[in-house]
Amino acid sequence: MDPTTIALITVGFVFVLVLLGVHIGVALALLSVLGIWGITGKPHVAISLLNTTAYSAVMDYVFAVIPLFVLMGILATLSGATRDLFNSAQVVFGRIRGGIGIATVIANAVFAAITGVSVASAAVFSKLAIPEMERLNYDRKFSYGIVAGSAILGMLIPPSILMIVYGVLTEQSIGRLFAAGIGPGLLVTAILSLGIWLMVFFTPRLGGQMEKMARLDARAALRAALRPWGVILLIGLVLGGIYGGFFTPTEAGGIGAAGAMVLV
Numbered sequence: 189m190d191p192t193t194i195a196l197i198t199v200g201f202v203f204v205l206v207l208l209g210v211h212i213g214v215a216l217a218l219l220s221v222l223g224i225w226g227i228t229g230k231p232h233v234a235i236s237l238l239n240t241t242a243y244s245a246v247m248d249y250v251f252a253v254i255p256l257f258v259l260m261g262i263l264a265t266l267s268g269a270t271r272d273l274f275n276s277a278q279v280v281f282g283r284i285r286g287g288i289g290i291a292t293v294i295a296n297a298v299f300a301a302i303t304g305v306s307v308a309s310a311a312v313f314s315k316l317a318i319p320e321m322e323r324l325n326y327d328r329k330f331s332y333g334i335v336a337g338s339a340i341l342g343m344l345i346p347p348s349i350l351m352i353v354y355g356v357l358t359e360q361s362i363g364r365l366f367a368a369g370i371g372p373g374l375l376v377t378a379i380l381s382l383g384i385w386l387m388v389f390f391t392p393r394l395g396g397q398m399e400k401m402a403r404l405d406a407r408a409a410l411r412a413a414l415r416p417w418g419v420i421l422l423i424g425l426v427l428g429g430i431y432g433g434f435f436t437p438t439e440a441g442g443i444g445a446a447g448a449m450v451l452v
Contacts, residue, residue, distance in 0.1 A: 191227045198223040217242075249438065250356045254305075254349050256441030260422070261303035263448035265312050269418035273298055274316045279412040286388030286395040288324060289334045290381045292317040296338040297345060297377040298416070301423045302444065304349040306342035310335060325396035330387070338380055345373035347426060352437050362437050363430060418451045 198219045205215035217238060224234035264270055277291035277298075284290070295317075296309050303309060313335050321331040343350045346366035355362040388395035426444040429435045435443060 189226065194223055194226045248356065250352070253352050253438040253441040256438070256445050257302075257304040257347065257349055258308055260426075260441065260444040260448045261299070261305070261308040261312070263445060263452050264299075264302055264419065264422065267418060267448065267451035269416060269422075269448075269451055270295075270299060270312055271316060273416040273419050274313070276412040276415045278320070280409065284385070285392065285398065286384045288317065288321050288326070289331075289384040289388070289395070292321075292334050293338040293341075293377055293380045293384065296335075297341050297373065298419060298423070300341040300343075300345040300373070301347070302419060302426060302448075303342055304347045304352070306339045309342040310339035313339070321396070324398075327394045327396075330394045334380075334384060338377075341373055341376060344369055344376060346370065347430065347437060347440065366427075366430065422447050422451070 201219055202215050205219070206212055221234045221238050224237060225231050228234065274291065274295040277295045278288060281287040281291040281294065292313055296313055299309055299312065317335055318331055321334070322328070342348070346369045348366070348369055351365040351369060352362055354360070355365050422444055425447050426440045429443065430437055430440050
């Protein structure tokens with residue numbers, strides 16, 4: 189069979205398998221092997237290429253940044269710094285309708301600057317924010333939507349692991365990609381916060397009941413701003429080091445994880 193025909197059939201079957209629920213990586217690997225086998229007529233060539241490609245793809249030193257940033261997020265959570273971050277946002281925004289939801293978005297945006305991965309953000313704030321919103325009788329679907337929606341900030345606000353992987357694969361400047369993600373990240377944060385406020389304003393039952401809190405004076409605001417000092421130092425250490433050219437993103441992941449260990 190003509191190689192072009194085999195390639196077109198392979199591409200078509202990729203979509204079929206994905207729609208059937210097969211993982212994208214599995215579908216691509218399987219059909220790539222079958223396609224090369226069909227073109228060359230030699231199964232051992234296809235399997236050899238699969239082994240070589242899989243090994244070279246994951247053994248790049250740069251990809252060590254992924255587990256390092258995940259480790260940094262886990263350690264920051266264990267140290268209590270993430271809870272301090274959420275509590276501070278709650279003190280400031282918890283006085284308005286839907287305030288706990290807005291506090292979750294703001295805390296997620298800051299936490300994104302030390303994890304770089306959305307899954308970690310969703311896991312952390314599912315444990316921190318959902319119980320608080322349930323306590324105030326927020327609509328359950330609305331609460332889950334807030335956490336899931338704001339978790340996307342983890343892959344948009346630098347240091348984003350997806351940006352690092354993309355920069356490596358396309359040979360682009362990771363520092364420039366990080367700089368380009370700041371504006372959109374802040375914009376998404378603002379839009380999510382405004383959306384929560386508007387939804388609760390027009391449909392009050394979504395936001396449950398208001399929590400009675402003490403009056404916010406200058407001293408309380410300053411105390412709330414300084415409470416998550418650990419997270420602030422980690423962000424300054426990681427992003428400052430990358431932008432200042434003191435270390436690479438992979439080294440920043442290692443140093444950030446070490447800094448989080450000190451917090452623990």
